[in-house]
Amino acid sequence: MGNVLELRGLTKHFQEQVALDRLELTIPEGELFSLLGPSGCGKTTTLRLIAGFEEPTAGEVYLHGRRLDGLRPYERNVSTVFQNYALFPHLTARENIEFGLRHRAGGWPGDGARRVAAAMEMLQIADKGERKPAQLSGGEKQRVALARSLVLEPEVLLLDEPLSALDPNLRKQVRTELKALQRRVGITFLFITHDQEEALSLSDRIAVLNAGRLEQVGTPRELYLRPKTRFAAGFLGPVNWIQGVGVRPEATQVAHERPGAEVRSLAATVENAVFLGNCIHVETRLATGEAVVAEVSRFNGTFERGERVHVWWREGDELAL
């Protein structure tokens, strides 16, 4: 399969501020691809450059090999699901979904009504068509926004933190549904998020951005287990930095007895043990002063504050930066 989107040297300055710095990114066909990073990292700017809401200071955007930058948003066959959905408040859910088909270059297609009905059916909002956005729940609004974009069969669907406006209970459920939806329609999703758990759980591939620069691209597994930069390692999950070596807390163990030479171990003092139900966070401090957290099973014994222990890990679990 080929690539849908190619970003070449994409750069955006706002006045003197560099929002995006020479971003090189290739997004394969049919994937759920996430742009992950903290606020201000350039992920939203990237989305806006692809959608055409902003023009790059330098660099190019290619959609299936055709150059996209310089075109107006209505000339680009990409569609956006906005953070707060941006549904038209004066139109019903159905009119919102029909909006794009009415205004696209070729006019209302012959199978328009069928496509609208199919999109509403797929997103389970067939019975909500006559409601105005104000009469819809957060989840329903999101479905209308998705249907409004998908009915146009865009080459790429851009999603700007679409889960952040939902209440936390709904978020996990919608995450699963979103992934299933992407598989079903086969359209490439470019998903913007600052939530590493969200990115890990639903992406085929993730690009980590920091301060306008690309840190690393890879599958969730690659990024979590083999991060190339300290930033990527820390952003995807907690890390114990022990004498320059990174070890994830769940790969870190604690023992009362000194373990054998087949693993790496260091003496430490327990500072706190936090019971979290499914696991225990044992917070320890090494002689060097470094803090090390071990996420251990409650079946591994109990650890008291002030106890002298040994923290240990396998060499293979070290993050090789």
Place this chain on the structure above:
Amino acid sequence: MNRLRAWCLAPSAAVLVVLFLAPLTILLAYTVLTRGAYGGTSLPWTVENWARLADPLYLGILGRSVGVAAVSTGICLVLGFPLALFIARAGRRKHWYLYLVILPFWTSFLVRTYAWMFLLRDTGLINSALLALGVIEEPLPLLYNYGAVVLGLVYGYLPFMVLPVYATLERLDPALLEAASDLGARPWQALRRVIVPLAMPGIRAGSILVFIPCLGAYLTPDLLGGGKTILVGTLIQNQFTNARDWPFGAALSLGVMAVVMVLLMGLIRRQGEGVL
């Protein structure tokens, strides 16, 4: 709590009763009395004044007034909407533009209307300049006609259109315009299908604020129209002064109010249907 609310409302209720309801009642009483010899009113009771409203002469004047007010409101909308849109999108400078829109209110409307006379009359600035440049041989008839009246009304009431329209456009979420463009709408389609419908509350409010004073205007038609185009405001004023026919003037006033209220009811009913 309810008592506090009653006390807080009392002053405005008193003002409305004394300054609005009472004069209106007196006016209503005038309409069924006979004119006095030197103005004022006298007995006997009569419905003659109301019957005279149906006279084609007066109906014609009322119709013409509604026409002038409607045309002026329409022009205010056509000029005011783009201006309001421009100001709403002007970013940090918008406060300056708003200031400029309300700047004319700092001088009296009368003075500003006279200023238009100086500009428009035969020996005014425009005609003098055009004559001096040799563009025209004779002064253009700019003053004392229908066009001058509409010009004066549009000039005077444009801010009342701009401000409410601006208020709705300023609240418009920019993401909605991005969404429209993203979904394939060209700028004019976005304007027609998104911006204008969402600005309707402001457009309605602005139209009401312009139409009503235009309908009752008497200063502008009198000064810029030169009394040649009689409108209902001038007609009413004449009844209370030159014609000394207070009862008929009262009937005319209430007749105009009735027309305005019927139009307003229609608008409010339509507005009630939409989700604002």
